[in-house]
Structure formats: C-alpha cells, structure tokens
Amino acid sequence: MKNRLPLQPVIVMRLLGALGIIGAITVFYFRVFSVNNVTVALSFLLAVLVIAARWGLFEALVAAVAAMLCFNFFFLPPVGTFTIADPQNWVALSAFVVTAAIASHLSTRVRKQALESARRQQEMERLYTFSRNLLLLEVHGPVAQEITNLISQVFELPGVAFFDRSSDRVHRAGPHDIPVEATKLRDTAVQATVFHDAATKTTVIPISLGGPPIGSLGIQGTQVSETALHAIGNLTAITLERAHAQDVATRAEAARQSEELKSTMLDALAHEFKTPLTPIKAAVTSMLSDSDINPTRQELLRIVDEETDRLNFMLTEAIQMSRIEAGQFRLHRSPQPLSKIIQAQLDKLGEDLEGRKLTVEVPQSLPYVSADREFLGVVIWQFLNNALRYTPPSSPLTLRACAGEAEVIVSLEDCGPGIPEPEQRRVFDKFYRGKDQRERIPGTGMGLTIAREIVRAHRGRIWVESKPGKGATFSFSVPRAPKESGL
Amino acid sequence: MSSARILVVDDEPQIRRVMLTTLVARGYVVSTARNGEEALEKVREERFDLVLLDINMPGIGGMEACRLIRSQSDIPIVILSIRNTEKEKVEALDAGADDYVTKPFSMPELLARIRAALRRGPLSTSSTAEVLNLGQTVINFVARRVTVNGTDVRLTPKEYDLLRYFASNPDVAIPHAKLLQAVWGPDYGEEVEYLRVFINQLRKKIEPDPSHPAYLLTEPWVGYRLSLPKD
Numbered sequence: 051m052k053n054r055l056p057l058q059p060v061i062v063m064r065l066l067g068a069l070g071i072i073g074a075i076t077v078f079y080f081r082v083f084s085v086n087n088v089t090v091a092l093s094f095l096l097a098v099l100v101i102a103a104r105w106g107l108f109e110a111l112v113a114a115v116a117a118m119l120c121f122n123f124f125f126l127p128p129v130g131t132f133t134i135a136d137p138q139n140w141v142a143l144s145a146f147v148v149t150a151a152i153a154s155h156l157s158t159r160v161r162k163q164a165l166e167s168a169r170r171q172q173e174m175e176r177l178y179t180f181s182r183n184l185l186l187l188e189v190h191g192p193v194a195q196e197i198t199n200l201i202s203q204v205f206e207l208p209g210v211a212f213f214d215r216s217s218d219r220v221h222r223a224g225p226h227d228i229p230v231e232a233t234k235l236r237d238t239a240v241q242a243t244v245f246h247d248a249a250t251k252t253t254v255i256p257i258s259l260g261g262p263p264i265g266s267l268g269i270q271g272t273q274v275s276e277t278a279l280h281a282i283g284n285l286t287a288i289t290l291e292r293a294h295a296q297d298v299a300t301r302a303e304a305a306r307q308s309e310e311l312k313s314t315m316l317d318a319l320a321h322e323f324k325t326p327l328t329p330i331k332a333a334v335t336s337m338l339s340d341s342d343i344n345p346t347r348q349e350l351l352r353i354v355d356e357e358t359d360r361l362n363f364m365l366t367e368a369i370q371m372s373r374i375e376a377g378q379f380r381l382h383r384s385p386q387p388l389s390k391i392i393q394a395q396l397d398k399l400g401e402d403l404e405g406r407k408l409t410v411e412v413p414q415s416l417p418y419v420s421a422d423r424e425f426l427g428v429v430i431w432q433f434l435n436n437a438l439r440y441t442p443p444s445s446p447l448t449l450r451a452c453a454g455e456a457e458v459i460v461s462l463e464d465c466g467p468g469i470p471e472p473e474q475r476r477v478f479d480k481f482y483r484g485k486d487q488r489e490r491i492p493g494t495g496m497g498l499t500i501a502r503e504i505v506r507a508h509r510g511r512i513w514v515e516s517k518p519g520k521g522a523t524f525s526f527s528v529p530r531a532p533k534e535s536g537l
Numbered sequence: 538m539s540s541a542r543i544l545v546v547d548d549e550p551q552i553r554r555v556m557l558t559t560l561v562a563r564g565y566v567v568s569t570a571r572n573g574e575e576a577l578e579k580v581r582e583e584r585f586d587l588v589l590l591d592i593n594m595p596g597i598g599g600m601e602a603c604r605l606i607r608s609q610s611d612i613p614i615v616i617l618s619i620r621n622t623e624k625e626k627v628e629a630l631d632a633g634a635d636d637y638v639t640k641p642f643s644m645p646e647l648l649a650r651i652r653a654a655l656r657r658g659p660l661s662t663s664s665t666a667e668v669l670n671l672g673q674t675v676i677n678f679v680a681r682r683v684t685v686n687g688t689d690v691r692l693t694p695k696e697y698d699l700l701r702y703f704a705s706n707p708d709v710a711i712p713h714a715k716l717l718q719a720v721w722g723p724d725y726g727e728e729v730e731y732l733r734v735f736i737n738q739l740r741k742k743i744e745p746d747p748s749h750p751a752y753l754l755t756e757p758w759v760g761y762r763l764s765l766p767k768d
Contacts, residue, residue, distance in 0.1 A: 321593075324619045324640060329551040331641035336559045339645045355643075362641055366621075382623065387758075394727055418758070423729075424623050 064105050068113040071097050076120040090125050091142050098146050102154035110150035118143045173278045180204045180282065184289045190300075193293040194265075197286050198223040201269070205282075209252075209270035214290070215239050216264065230254060230268040239266040255279055259287040313372035320365040320372070327365075331358045370428065371480075371496045374503045381422040381507055385531035388451060388458055389416045391423055395430040396449075402438055407446035417453050418531040425504045426528060432501040433462045433524050441466030445521075453530070457510065461525035468518040477514060478502040501526070541586040541655050542566045546576040546602065547617070548594040556589065559644055565651075573602030580606050587654055592618040592629065600632050607633025611693055613654040617642070623730055630734040635695045636721065646724075653722030669704045671752050672766055674743045676700060683743065690742050695720060699735055700743075703753070703763035710756040736761055 102110030202224035209228030213235035516522035592599035
C-alpha cells in the first residue's frame with residue numbers, strides 16, 4: 051500500500067509559513083526598501099535554504115516556486131508580467147529550485163541519521179535492560195512465560211507470543227493479543243523461517259542456539275529492528291538453555307541423593323541382618339565340631355550351617371552392590387600376582403565344587419596385574435559361583451588365564467546349556483536373570499553386575515561368548531602391572 | 538586343654554552368650570564386657586591372656602578401645618567385625634590388633650585363631666642368637682628387651698615374634714606366606730596386609746629412618762629380609 055501525501059495540520063501550517071516568509075520578503079523589497087535584483091534574489095535564496103534545512107523538501111519546493119514567481123513578477127523586467135526577457139534570469143530561478151532540493155535532501159539525511167541513531171541507542175538500552183533482567187531471572191519454574199512478559203514490558207510491545215517447543219506451549223503477553231495463531235508459531239519453529247506480515251505489523255522468528263529451533267517468537271509493532279529481534283531471540287534461547295541445564299542438574303542431583311540413600315539403607319540393613327547371623331553361625335559350627343555327634347543331628351546342623359552361609363553370601367552381595375552403586379568403593383591397586391588371587395578363590399570353593407571337574411589352565415609365569423586383590427578376587431569368585439549355579443552339576447568347567455601385550459585375560463568356560471543371543475548382552479545387568487533360570491535357581495541377580503562394575507573400575511573389559519547348547523565362556527581382562535614396580 | 542583367660546567384648550548379648558558357652562566348654566576362663574569402656578576397666582583390674590573385641594559398639598567403639606588397651610598392655614587382641622574390607626583390617630591392625638576375624642565366623646576357625654594368638658613361640662630358638670646388635674638398636678631375646686640408643690622400646694608380642702623370626706633367618710628373603718605361617722600360624726598365608734602393617738610398625742620402632750629402612754628391607758614380589766650390619 052502506498053503512503054498518502056502528508057497533508058497533516060503540521061504540514062499545512064509549515065506550507066503557509068513558507069509562503070508567508072516569501073510573501074514578507076516580496077512586500078519588504080517591493081514596497082518598503084528598494085534594492086537591486088541581486089540582493090532580492092539572494093534573500094529569496096537564503097529563505098529557501100532555511101526552509102529546506104528546517105522543514106524538508108516539500109515545503110522548500112513550494113517556497114522555491116513561490117519565490118521564483120514573486121521574483122519574476124515583481125522584480126524582473128518587464129515588471130508586472132511573468133515573462134522572462136533576459137535568459138540569464140532562468141539561472142536565478144533554477145538556483146532557487148536546486149538549492150531547495152539539495153539543502154532539504156542533506157538536512158533530511160542528517161535528521162534521519164540522528165533519528166536512526168537515537169532509535170538504535172534506545173534499542174541498545176532496551177536490549178541491555180532485557181539481558182540484565184534475564185540474568186537476574188530465577189531459572190526455576192515457568193521461565194518461558196516470564197521471558198515473554200519481560201519482552202513485552204522492556205520493548206513496550208503491544209503483543210508478544212512465544213512458542214516453547216519442548217513443552218509445546220504458547221505464552222502470550224502485552225496489552226493486545228497478538229494476531230498470530232499457535233499453528234503459525236509452531237510452523238515457524240519447525241521450518242526455521244522468518245514470517246512477516248506488514249498489515250498486522252507482526253513478525254515471527256524461529257529461535258535456536260546453533261542446532262534445530264527450540265521455539266519461535268512473534269512480536270507486534272515496528273519499534274524493534276530485525277537485528278534486535280534476533281538478539282532477543284538469542285538471549286531467550288540462552289536463558290531457556292540455562293534453565294533446562296539447571297533443571298537437568300537438579301534432577302540428576304535428586305536422583306543421585308535418592309540412590310545414595312537407598313544404598314546407605316541397604317548397607318545398614320545388611321549389617322543388621324549379619325548381627326544375628328553371627329551367633330547362629332558360631333553356635334552351629336561349634337556343635338558341628340563335636341566329635342561325638344550322631345549322624346542325623348550332624349546332617350540337620352549342616353543344613354542350618356549351609357543356609358546360614360547362603361544368607362550371609364546374599365547379604366554380602368547386597369552390601370557390595372550398595373557400595374558399588376553409591377560409588378563408595380575405592381580400588382587400592384598395586385601389582386598383584388594373578389595366579390595367587392585365582393588360587394585363593396579356588397581354595398575358597400572347597401566343597402561347593404561337589405565333585406565337579408574343574409580344569410585350571412593358569413600358567414605360574416603369569417605376569418603381575420595392576421589390581422585390587424580383594425575386588426579382583428570377588429570377580430573370579432562371581433564367575434565361579436555363577437558357573438556352579440547355572441550349569442548342571444555333571445558338566446566340567448575350565449578356568450584359563452593368558453597374558454596379552456597390555457592385559458591379562460581370565461576366562462571360565464562351561465559346558466552348560468549356553469545363553470541365547472538376546473540374553474547375552476543382559477546377563478551383566480542388575481537383577482537380570484536368565485528366563486529359564488528365574489524360577490529354578492535361587493539367586494539375587496547381582497553377582498555378574500558386581501563383577502562388571504569391578505572390572506570397569508579396573509579399566510578392564512568383561513564379556514560373554516556362548517552358543518546355545520554348547521556352553522558359555524565368561525571372560526574379563528585386567529591391565530598388566532608396569533614392569534619396574536615392586537610390592 | 539588350657540586355662541587361658543579370655544575377655545569377650547561385644548554389645549550383642551547373644552554373641553556374648555554363644556562365645557561364653559563355647560569357650561568355657563573348650564576349657565578357657567571367660568569374662569565378658571558390653572562395651573569398650575567396660576573392657577578397659579576389666580583389663581586394668583584383671584589379667585587376661587587374650588581379648589576378643591567387637592568393632593561396632595556404642596561408646597568409644599572397638600577401634601579406640603583397641604588403641605587404649607594396646608597403649609597399656611601387650612595382651613593379644615583379636616578383632617571380630619562384620620566389616621571385611623581391607624581398609625578396616627589395616628586400620629584395626631594399625632590400632633594394635635594381632636588378628637582380624639570377619640563375622641559371621643565358624644567356631645573351629647575362631648578357635649584356631651585364638652590358639653594362634655595365644656601361642657608365644659619358641660620359634661626355632663636354636664638358631665637364634667641371644668642378642669642381636671643392629672647399631673643403635675639392640676635386641677635381647679633372652680630378656681625380651683629392645684633398646685634403641687639405650688632407651689627401652691616396647692614391642693607387641695606379634696612384633697616381637699616377627700623380629701625374632703627374622704633374626705633366626707638373617708640376610709635371606711623370606712616369602713610373605715612363610716612369615717605369616719611362622720608368626721601367626723599354619724592357617725595363615727594370604728594376609729599380606731598384616732605384614733605391611735606390622736613391618737611398618739617395627740620399622741618405626743627400630744629403624745633410625747623408618748622411611749628409608751636399613752635393616753628390615755622389602756624384597757619386591759617376594760617378601761621381606763633382615764639385613765645385618767656388615768661390620
């Protein structure tokens with residue numbers, strides 16, 4: 051749409067003023083003070099120049115034409131006619147017009163620049179206020195609505211709409227409801243293109259921080275430049291990102307605390323259970339060590355003893371698990387003879403083997419490993435215990451260890467039923483127990499998780515290879531000790 | 538069997554009960570205490586041959602009680618604790634305990650440990666010199682006295698036994714397991730941390746510069762060695 055001619059009251063007043071000045075000069079020189087034509091022309095020129103500088107091109111052109119007509123009619127011979135006899139006088143006339151045009155153009159430009167810089171300064175001040183307020187904003191809770199309110203207040207916009215993609219909500223602020231629909235805002239955020247409607251003076255821009263847009267911002271009004279609008283968008287994005295990060299951190303902290311509390315309670319509970327187990331174990335083992343005990347009683351007492359051990363084992367696992375989960379376990383690593391750690395665990399096995407065939411292929415010349423003796427022992431124990439429980443009593447086991455360049459690999463091979471492919475990845479997960487074993491074999495489902503966490507803490511690897519029906523091989527690796535170190 | 542006097546310290550009445558019954562049946566003379574304070578009092582008033590000490594007790598607790606008993610007596614102390622981390626074991630040994638048994642324990646195992654702790658060894662005395670002279674440090678095995686620069690230094694029985702075993706096998710690297718079996722008993726051999734603690738304590742007592750030992754030397758991968766002065 052084209053702008054209409056500016057015929058507002060101010061312009062009319064200025065036009066009358068301009069004509070008045072020209073009229074006054076004409077009357078003054080024609081009636082009051084008679085001078086030569088050059089002086090008159092210079093006076094007119096001065097008047098046109100002043101009008102052009104003060105008011106603008108339109109007023110100056112009207113004044114220039116009026117001055118030319120007056121100069122021609124009243125002062126140029128033949129006086130009293132609009133005829134111009136001397137061609138030199140055309141020069142004088144065109145001088146008025148050109149002066150008016152150039153002077154007004156220059157002054158308009160200066161004025162425009164002044165206005166523009168004033169506007170920019172204001173915009174900068176507002177942006178500064180906006181960013182300062184954003185920094186002071188409490189980033190807990192509904193930040194998006196507060197940011198929207200802030201934009202409307204600081205930039206004095208009649209209507210602001212902000213679409214937050216993460217919550218899929220539109221926030222609006224300002225005295226007038228901005229005529230932009232939620233779908234438009236959503237589309238802008240998705241397509242990442244700027245939308246502008248001159249009729250309603252609305253602009254919608256996508257908001258992003260490098261990546262895909264996280265929302266869109268719509269404003270009504272023309273007082274905000276596009277540059278400033280993008281600055282607002284960026285500041286908004288940063289604030290939202292900050293709020294989001296803080297939110298995530300708070301949630302992670304809460305989760306960590308709850309996990310820690312759980313672990314502490316589990317740990318305390320397990321210790322409480324171990325206290326009554328102590329006199330039970332002491333009493334039953336004391337009775338079992340009597341030489342003149344009858345076989346029936348001995349068998350019954352043995353059951354009590356074994357079950358006490360099982361309960362104790364489960365509690366120990368629970369304590370280990372809770373320590374590992376709370377991140378409380380610290381490795382005391384030093385160069386360790388792996389063969390000795392393995393031997394110690396095999397010694398512990400004792401009667402648990404129940405006559406099962408266990409082949410040990412561990413060379414005595416195995417290099418030292420950088421490990422925590424106690425924890426690495428737990429890993430080997432868990433492997434052995436796992437194999438004993440989940441494979442048939444008649445199937446043989448083979449424990450192997452071999453040294454590589456930088457690590458030593460320990461593996462335990464069984465000839466059990468094997469582990470189906472989809473379950474292989476999950477056997478190390480907490481509380482996960484194989485589908486077929488869940489009901490038949492008692493266990494906590496924590497053993498292999500404990501083993502995995504310990505191996506990880508050693509920066510080693512743990513894995514299982516298996517073909518259903520052909521047994522499984524559980525392996526882990528642990529880094530070798532540096533050569534020059536000693537115990 | 539024996540009439541050694543044992544003090545059982547535990548805040549759990551059922552544990553005191555079972556220990557009392559079992560140990561008395563084995564011929565020991567048993568007295569009980571419910572906490573660290575009571576234990577200290579009893580140790581001051583009566584003579585005991587062994588203390589079985591719980592760690593987790595109200596009041597001063599077992600660790601502190603162990604330290605206080607050790608500061609006034611050489612009596613063997615065996616810790617009984619539910620916690621079984623190496624850190625706890627080392628802390629207890631540092632506090633002066635001779636041995637550490639994890640609860641729940643089997644009675645035959647505990648009895649073996651008690652016997653080991655009570656054993657005051659004539660450890661192959663035949664080859665041991667009566668007096669060992671290490672420059673400023675003089676050890677008299679007959680009088681059971683150790684003097685450094687003329688002043689008496691007190692060794693706990695286990696420290697003394699360890700030093701005596703070294704003295705009877707000077708200038709040889711002794712493997713960890715062999716040392717443990719000789720000083721603690723045949724059931725031992727894996728408790729390398731015991732040796733670390735006790736060797737450190739011995740070094741503090743007899744070495745001129747404990748951080749750069751001149752006599753009690755570490756043999757990497759193997760064990761320890763007593764190096765006699767070359768003069």
